[in-house]
Amino acid sequence: MLRKTLARMTLGTAALAFSLGAWASSPSTIKIGTLYAGSGNFAQASTRQYDGLKFWAKQINAEGGLFVKAYGKRIPVQLVAYNDQSSTTLAASLYNRLITQDQVNILVADYGSVLTSVAIPLALEHHIVLFDETGTSGKFFKPEDKNRYIVLTGLPTSSQWPKVLANFLHTVGSKRIAILYAANDWSGSQAETLKTSLKALGANVVFYESVPNSTSSYSTILHRIAASKPEVVAEFGYSNNDIAFLQNYESSGLYFPMVFVPNPALHYEVVRKAVGDQAIRHVFSYVAPPLIRYNKEVNYGPTLDAFEAAYAKSGGKNVDLSTVAGYNTGLIVQKTLATSATFTQEAMRNAVDTFSGKIFTLDGLFQVNHEGAQTGESLPVGQVLPTPHGLQLLPVFPLKSAVAKYVYPTPGK
Amino acid sequence: MPKGWRSTTLIPVITLLAFAVLPHLYNNQFLLFNMMMYMALAQGLNIIYGYTGYLPFGYVGFFGAGAYGGALAITFLHWSPYLAVLAGGGAAVLLGMILIPLFRLSGAYFSIASLAAAEALYYVVANPGLEPLTQGPYGISLPQVYDPNGAYWTMLAILLFSLIISGVIRRSRFGLALSAIRESPLSASMSGVNVVKLRSISWLLSALIAGLAGAAFGWYISVFYPETVFGLGIGVFTIVFVLFGGIGTVLGPMIGTLILYGVYNYIGISTPEYFQLAYGLLIMILVLFLPNGLVSLARKRGLNVA
Numbered sequence: 001m002l003r004k005t006l007a008r009m010t011l012g013t014a015a016l017a018f019s020l021g022a023w024a025s026s027p028s029t030i031k032i033g034t035l036y037a038g039s040g041n042f043a044q045a046s047t048r049q050y051d052g053l054k055f056w057a058k059q060i061n062a063e064g065g066l067f068v069k070a071y072g073k074r075i076p077v078q079l080v081a082y083n084d085q086s087s088t089t090l091a092a093s094l095y096n097r098l099i100t101q102d103q104v105n106i107l108v109a110d111y112g113s114v115l116t117s118v119a120i121p122l123a124l125e126h127h128i129v130l131f132d133e134t135g136t137s138g139k140f141f142k143p144e145d146k147n148r149y150i151v152l153t154g155l156p157t158s159s160q161w162p163k164v165l166a167n168f169l170h171t172v173g174s175k176r177i178a179i180l181y182a183a184n185d186w187s188g189s190q191a192e193t194l195k196t197s198l199k200a201l202g203a204n205v206v207f208y209e210s211v212p213n214s215t216s217s218y219s220t221i222l223h224r225i226a227a228s229k230p231e232v233v234a235e236f237g238y239s240n241n242d243i244a245f246l247q248n249y250e251s252s253g254l255y256f257p258m259v260f261v262p263n264p265a266l267h268y269e270v271v272r273k274a275v276g277d278q279a280i281r282h283v284f285s286y287v288a289p290p291l292i293r294y295n296k297e298v299n300y301g302p303t304l305d306a307f308e309a310a311y312a313k314s315g316g317k318n319v320d321l322s323t324v325a326g327y328n329t330g331l332i333v334q335k336t337l338a339t340s341a342t343f344t345q346e347a348m349r350n351a352v353d354t355f356s357g358k359i360f361t362l363d364g365l366f367q368v369n370h371e372g373a374q375t376g377e378s379l380p381v382g383q384v385l386p387t388p389h390g391l392q393l394l395p396v397f398p399l400k401s402a403v404a405k406y407v408y409p410t411p412g413k
Numbered sequence: 414m415p416k417g418w419r420s421t422t423l424i425p426v427i428t429l430l431a432f433a434v435l436p437h438l439y440n441n442q443f444l445l446f447n448m449m450m451y452m453a454l455a456q457g458l459n460i461i462y463g464y465t466g467y468l469p470f471g472y473v474g475f476f477g478a479g480a481y482g483g484a485l486a487i488t489f490l491h492w493s494p495y496l497a498v499l500a501g502g503g504a505a506v507l508l509g510m511i512l513i514p515l516f517r518l519s520g521a522y523f524s525i526a527s528l529a530a531a532e533a534l535y536y537v538v539a540n541p542g543l544e545p546l547t548q549g550p551y552g553i554s555l556p557q558v559y560d561p562n563g564a565y566w567t568m569l570a571i572l573l574f575s576l577i578i579s580g581v582i583r584r585s586r587f588g589l590a591l592s593a594i595r596e597s598p599l600s601a602s603m604s605g606v607n608v609v610k611l612r613s614i615s616w617l618l619s620a621l622i623a624g625l626a627g628a629a630f631g632w633y634i635s636v637f638y639p640e641t642v643f644g645l646g647i648g649v650f651t652i653v654f655v656l657f658g659g660i661g662t663v664l665g666p667m668i669g670t671l672i673l674y675g676v677y678n679y680i681g682i683s684t685p686e687y688f689q690l691a692y693g694l695l696i697m698i699l700v701l702f703l704p705n706g707l708v709s710l711a712r713k714r715g716l717n718v719a
Contacts, residue, residue, distance in 0.1 A: 038685050083685035088641045089447055090681060092634055096443040097682075117552065117636040121559050122443075137552070139636075145556050183539050183550040185638065210541045210550075213640075 026071035026343075029078040032057065032333065033104030035094050037111065040086025045266070045322045046111035049133055052326025053108065054079060055311055056334075066334055070343035080104055084115060092118035099126045105343075106131065106333055111322065113137035113158075113185055123149045129349050132372070133329045134322070136161075137185050141373035149345070151352050152374040153332040154325040154363050159189040161286060161379050162234075165260065166197035168381045168397040169232060172408050174258065178207035178230035180245075182215065182237035190236045190262065206230050215241060218248040226254050231409075234260040239267060243274045250279035257409030260284040264384065265291065266321045268393050272384075277391050280384050282410035287382035287395040289324045289363050300359040300366075301331040307362050328363035335359060383407065420717075421580035424663055425573050428452075432569050444678060446565050446633055449572045450626050451674050454651040455658070455666035456575035457622030460615050462652075463660035464588060466595035467516070467612070470524045473648035474531030475505040475620045479627025480642035481538055484553045485546070487632075494558045498567055498628040505624020508534065509617045516612060519598075528645075535643035552638035553631065564633035571625045578618060580663045591615055592661070650674075657699055659706025668707055 036050035037043045057077045060066050065074035080102050084091035091110060098104050099122060107123060108131045109116040116135025123130035130150045132140065136158040140150060155161075169177060177198055181191035188210065195205050206228040211221065215237075222245075225233055233256045235245045242261040249259065264271045265286035272280050295303040302310065307327060308319050316323070332352075340351035357367040357376065367376025381397040383406050396406035435445050454476065462468045482504025486497040515526050541549040548554075582588040590611050593601035602608045631637055650673075658669025676695065680688045703709055 039689065082682055083688075085681065085685070085688070087646060088634075088637070088644070089647070090678075093441065093444045093447055093678065094682070097441045100440040100442070114638055114640065117638065117641075118634050121556065121561075121635045124556070125559070125561060139551065139554050142554075145554075147556070181541075183536075183541055184640075185551045188541055188550050212536055212539075213550075 026068070026073070027075065027105065029076050030066050030068065030106065030337070031078050031080055031102060031104040032106040032108060033080045033095075033098030033102055034108035035082050035084045035091055035098075035110040035115065037086040037115065038083035042086045042111050042115060044270070045134075046086070046115070048317075048320055048322035049111045049326035050081065051316065052323040052328075053133075053330050054081075054326075055314060055316060055323075056327045056330025058314070059310070060330070060334065066337055068337045068343065070337075070340060070347075084110060086115065088114060088118050091115050092122070095119045095122050099123075099128060104128075106337075108329055108333070109133055109135055113140070116140070120147070120150060127345055129345050129352075131329055131333060133325050136374075138189055138373075139185075141369070141371040143371055145371075147371065148349050150372040151332070151349070151368055152372055153329045153366070154374065154377065155288070156374045156377050156379070157189075158186045159193045160375075161262070162190050162194040163197060164378055164398065165234070165284075165286070165381050166194055166201060169198065169203060170201040171397070172406075174203065174232045176204050176206045176228075176230045177232045177234065178225045178228055178256075179205060179209075180207070180218075180221065180225065180233070180235045181210050182213045182241045183210045184213050184238070187236035187238070187241075187262075191234075194234060194236075207233075211237075211241070213238060213241070216244045218245045219252060222248055222252050222254055226256075230256060232256065232258040232260065236262055239263045239270060243271060246271070246275040246279045246283065250275065255412050258284055259410075262286055264393050265379065265382070268320070269318065272391065281386070281391060282407055283384050284396075284406075285382055285384070285393055286379040287393060287401075288321045288379055290319050290321070291382065291393050292380060292395050292401060294360065294362060294364055297360045297365075298362055300335060301328075301361050304362040324363050328361050331361050332366060381406075418584055421584055421663060424580065424667065425576040428576060428667070429569070429573055432572070436565070442561060442565060443633070446561075446568055448670065448674055449568045450630055451651060451654055452667055452670045453568070453572040453575045453622055453626045454647070455654045455670050456572075456579045456663070457619045457626070458651050458655050459660060459663075459666045460579055460582060460622070461619035462655065463662070463666070464582060464591040464595060465612055465615050467519075467616075468524045468652070469527035469619075470648065470652070471527035471529065471531030472619075472623060472651060473643060473645060474527070474534050475508060475623035476627035476630070476647055477531070477535060477538065477639070477643035478508045479505045479624030480631035480637065481547060481553070481627075482624065483628030484555060484631050487555055487558055488553075494560065494563060494632045495567065497558075498571075498625055498632065501628020501631070502621045502625040505620040505627065506617050508624075509620030513613055513616065516609070516616070531643065531645075531648070535639055538643070539639035547639075550639065552636065552641075555632065555635040558632060559635040561633055564629050567632070568626070568629045571622070571629055574625070575622045576663060576667075578622070582615070582618075583661075583663060587611065587614075595661075650677075653696060655706075657696075657706055659708030662708050665706050665708040672707075 037046035057079050065076040082094040109119050113135040132152045138157045138159045179191050181187040242263040265288045293304045340347045359366050365376035380395045380401040382393045383396045394404040395401045479501035483497040483501030486492040486500035538547045539550045590606045598608050654669040655666045659665030
């Protein structure tokens with residue numbers, strides 16, 4: 001009896017000592033390291049994304065910190081952020097600094113594939129999970145690379161984006177499609193997927209060409225596209241490409257029954273203001289939060305409405321997809337640390353798998369595959385249509401997401 | 414050993430010691446790697462610009478050619494990264510040979526034509542039609558050879574090679590001939606200097622260094638896009654570093670890179686909002702008060718700068 005009691009006491013003391021040790025070793029703050037582009041090509045989207053992440057950190061700290069399951073308590077968040085000025089060489093050096101000098105607990109990538117690319121080998125080398133916000137290049141998630149240290153928190157890989165669009169074109173019976181794309185990873189992979197998907201659906205791709213990223217005049221190429229007599233023209237490029245394309249199309253006097261460009265989904269107001277209402281009216285695009293609003297489905301974090309209200313109250317500017325992506329990354333980090341039983345990178349990555357497919361945030365369903373690529377979210381097709389509040393990009397396909405009836409063929413100019 | 418040669422030997426030795434020890438004291442290896450890369454590029458540019466007076470705005474084209482040359486050797490020929498770095502240097506030399514006719518131009522025309530050539534190469538490499546070869550705009554991924562330590566020591570070897578080449582040229586009859594070309598190609602030619610041959614050799618040496626550096630850079634980061642290695646910023650930085658330190662010397666480009674790249678990283682982190690202002694002011698001061706670079710300060714005091 002005495003021996004049993006002594007054994008229990010010993011075990012109890014050991015457990016107490018162990019748990020006290022665990023408390024004692026918990027960090028005073030959770031360091032989240034990230035980069036943003038304060039200038040250069042990616043500045044606009046990157047700073048918005050960073051604003052979203054900062055807002056999340058501010059909210060979390062106002063609640064007493066991030067709940068870390070491994071330590072059983074809330075710990076304040078400390079954001080460590082550097083400006084990479086849209087330069088990949090500087091970004092690589094700064095990611096290195098975040099990992100080796102600042103010794104951050106969580107590593108969050110900058111905006112887009114180009115600025116994310118240099119973080120991937122570093123994260124792999126140092127065995128730290130990279131929370132990839134918007135780097136959607138398919139080559140980051142190749143099974144043969146066996147890289148478990150990356151998680152795409154938001155958008156699906158870019159090659160998945162046009163799948164709904166291909167179904168939409170099939171549904172409306174478009175048979176002659178012209179595809180024009182800027183020579184970059186993001187645009188090229190969308191164009192390739194659309195071409196492949198359309199061919200599988202029996203459509204005829206009558207025009208398929210690329211242009212340099214810096215293209216600012218589409219007048220000649222628009223006439224060449226017109227010569228192929230397409231029913232649909234899909235142009236994939238960065239914002240500057242879309243804007244120049246729509247401006248040139250508007251002034252060309254040409255007419256295509258449908259025009260699709262991707263960037264209104266990402267920065268609708270920017271594109272609308274640049275090209276004007278007349279040029280953007282009836283244009284098709286993807287639809288992503290905040291233009292598509294997940295409110296009823298959300299089971300983790302605030303709804304989009306609640307987020308927008310809180311963000312505006314804190315003095316934030318208009319919410320766009322980048323802001324949502326930044327905030328959403330914070331939510332995924334939050335869920336990861338609330339789930340991971342130990343405070344190691346391997347445990348965190350495994351924790352992501354345990355809640356993948358089970359949480360729905362303001363950005364959509366969070367679901368990643370074994371390689372960390374986002375598979376839960378999809379991008380519906382939208383169209384810029386007149387509403388009582390002016391022109392808006394509204395979801396029109398698939399029908400379960402639609403809030404308006406699409407207009408196709410679009411009215412002539 | 415003559416005094417001039419002594420100082421020329423001392424620079425590579427100090428550089429070797431510094432970059433061999435620094436990783437043990439400072440753990441941001443990539444920053445040190447970048448510093449070495451820009452120092453090597455600055456020496457490479459110095460060979461063609463500092464010694465012969467031809468300023469190629471498109472110097473980054475060699476760097477990109479090297480990065481892609483090395484990557485293709487790894488991807489298609491399954492060469493070890495060390496051999497692939499040499500292949501990158503070879504690719505840049507090949508490009509340099511193709512571009513030798515640019516020397517029919519001079520001054521700003523040569524500078525702009527080299528820039529156009531680098532841009533043309535960028536668009537060729539990024540062309541989706543070349544996806545089976547260069548991966549087009551989708552970029553290169555080399556996770557199978559990722560080895561930052563190997564790439565670091567390789568870059569140090571490239572830097573030492575560039576310093577030795579630059580130092581030897583500066584102290585040799587070859588360098589003297591190049592200086593004559595810089596002052597007046599016509600007079601040099603009339604004095605018996607084979608202008609075309611010597612200028613081409615220095616051009617190809619310059620290309621080789623940039624190509625080796627580009628290949629080592631591509632190996633280090635292992636995932637890159639065409640815009641990453643053909644970005645004009647790399648060329649602009651190199652030119653500014655060389656000008657800041659002082660052209661036509663071995664020490665000048667080293668000091669220029671050390672100070673300006675150091676400032677770039679310090680201000681970029683501490684006060685990024687003032688970075689462009691500070692950098693711009695620094696360059697304005699240089700142009701106004703030190704047009705011959707920092708080494709001119711030493712020369713004014715009668716010091717012989719290596």
